Amino acid sequence: MSTQDEPLLLGSREEEEAPETAYDSSEKIVVVGVDDAVADSDNSGRAPPFSWRKLWLFTGPGFLMSIAFLDPGNLEGDLQSGAIAGYSLLWLLMWATAMGLLVQLLSARLGVATGRHLAELCREEYPTWARLVLWFMAELALIGADIQEVIGSAIAIRILSNGFVPLWAGVVITALDCFIFLFLENYGVRKLEALFAVLIALMALSFAWMFGEAKPDGLDILLGLLVPKLSSRTIQQAVAVVGCIIMPHNVFLHSALVQSRQIDSSNKGRVQEALNYYTIESTVALAVSLVINIFVTTVFAKGFYGTELANSIGLENAGQYLQQKYGGGFFPILYIWGIGLLAAGQSSTITGTYAGQFIMGGFLNLRLKKWVRALITRSCAIIPTIIVALVFDTSEDSLDVLNEWLNVLQSVQIPFALIPLLCLVSKEQLMGTFRIGIVLKSISWFVAALVIVINGYLLVEFFSSEVNGPVVVTIVSAFTVMYVVFIIYLASRMITFSPWQRFSQTKANTNTELTN
Template sequence: MTKVDFVNMLYSFMFLLLENYGVRKLEAVFAVLISTMALSFAWMFADTKPSGKELLIGLLVPKLSSRTIRQAVGVVGCVIMPHNVFLHSALVQSRKIDPNKKGQVQEAINYYGIESSVALLVSFMINLFVTTVFAKGFYGSKQADGIGLVNAGQYLQEKYGGGLFPILYIWGIGLLAAGQSSTITGTYAGQFIMGGFLNLRLKKSLRALITRSCAILPTIMVALVFNKSDSSLDVLNEWLNVLQSIQIPFALIPLLTLVSKEQVMGVFKIGPALERVAWTVAGLVIVINGYLLLDFFLSEVNGLLFGFLVCAGTAAYVSFIVYLISHSGSELSNWLSQLFSKGNA
């Protein structure tokens, strides 16, 4: 076990202890870490002085080459992390609201909507700051291919210098906050999910010890396998973000299904217009993931056995998504049903 693995494991259990002091304390820790990230990366963004015009054009008319599609999908996974859907659902349940009082429920929904929107906006801005800083300094340069998490701070320091506060330290503070925020969100999301599925009737501390121990062991194994070079860890990190994006439909489709059903949400189900927009966005994410899988298949798959495994995995992935959509009761599921019925006719 490396020192980093041990520290992360220690932090995981420390964060779980926060639950004994109430969910609000936990949310306060989230707020501090995210604020630290946002301020650090915003400071970097201001120090580098990127072109506002080029940034606006890039936001409104994004251009991607086939070489950058994996990074783009990874950014989607960073912003819309699927495990945060479950984490937010668990945190929402911690608030005491009388479900029989429509006014209280509607007020809570409004505030939860604002909270989720702000969280996604902050996450988007953090990714925007980081991407812009590195794009301005290193896009198209010889150093671009050699930059990773390990040496990024040194490259930033050499490119942008010290200033009032060395950018190397600003990057380090932001990266540390990002790592701890990721640790705590992943830890608690996994804890809530495993606790819910297993329905363990144990003390919180003992339950956390069992579930987290089961989750940490595979993490340590992966870290040991990829802990061969700095570049391999960067590749692992990149593919982990891509994996998050690929997993989004498994969290998003059931969520859209539930919030669209009157028997579940009652009068608070989402309207037809919002439902169409939500399913359109979900469809775009699925299409992007499909393109990534196709690109991976064409560029990386070599050998009959590996090709067969990738094809089987892709077919299972697509089939499960189609299954989820077909049982969602949405307009899209009705369209799929009609399509299959015509095919069988």
């Protein structure tokens, strides 16, 4: 009988309690087949035969991860790219998504092969001072992303309420999604994953409806995807497209999400099987996110490229401009946009809460009840967001300025997630046979360097126009020096684990065994 015909059990429980990490052993989904005993006895590294049922049971973490590619910040980048650059940057969106997929697959690889997530491993890998700096940077990145996501949801609520609900009230409403998250998680991981499937489907339907209303030219879309174009006029949007794709907190999140399935990390075949299924699932999830992003970009390219409105469109006024351009129809396009934006904002705020629990718990080794961790994580983002909403409630220009600063904040944090990830997945002592090889390592470091350089360009452009006065310039320069030195220190961890250190580690292990 083939593997795909074998009976499978979902949600069964292990009798022995595993060490507490991202998920308790009682929460993990166990994928069981009839011939699993045979597969488990074979530790040659060969994965069991492919099974559609097992692929279905492994499906979930990649779609939760893909939400970061569809959050309100990304949607704003899409609409501005379309309005200002037309179809010319679709190729870059596609390749940026491919780069994001590579990073997320490395994150999943780390989590599956080690049984621990990135924040936990950083706690063990780095000295206390470096660990605390990394934690602080990760929290800053998460807060910045959460502000964008919550503000996006609040804007959507204001659209759908015809302006009756102010921005600050929308922020409060969005904050309550934390309790929905807690409620669903208590009933199992699959319930939470089902919620995200519904929200992604809602986004896809909403933006596909808009795509159908706008009717962008198919040939222009194809050329935009296949023919690279870049000019001095669109360089700013190009940088924003790449900068929006890789979210620091998402790198931490995916390495934890893959641990929702019970995997014997000591069995090479089981680890390889999980990696195969997660690769397929994550690729499909990001392909769906790419299509949704293309929908948004092309709708605004069709409607506003080359018009005098192109440079003034943002999340706050996009719905009104769409309504003016395409009219009411069977269902006003303003509300279709609002529904899609609300789904994007709500889903990304829940994943932000999830990521915050893993980041805080992993770096600080906290063992708190889930509702306490969620409350702390949600408060860290909601309190500054409410302040922001009260300050910027009536000013579209102020919200645009705020969004620029938040994008810069995200760009600053990217090296502090990418570099530790690449160092750890390259480490034989940690990954064993699942460490990345020389070819994949070279490609990964090239992609990381490219992303860091592109975001560095964004930072230079931003601060060269915003920073004035000798005192401010001196302070910014001092922080820049410390920033670069810390990045060099993180990267040096890749080099300093020399053959001598491996010899020392082996010798220490031998001495321990002799002592025992």
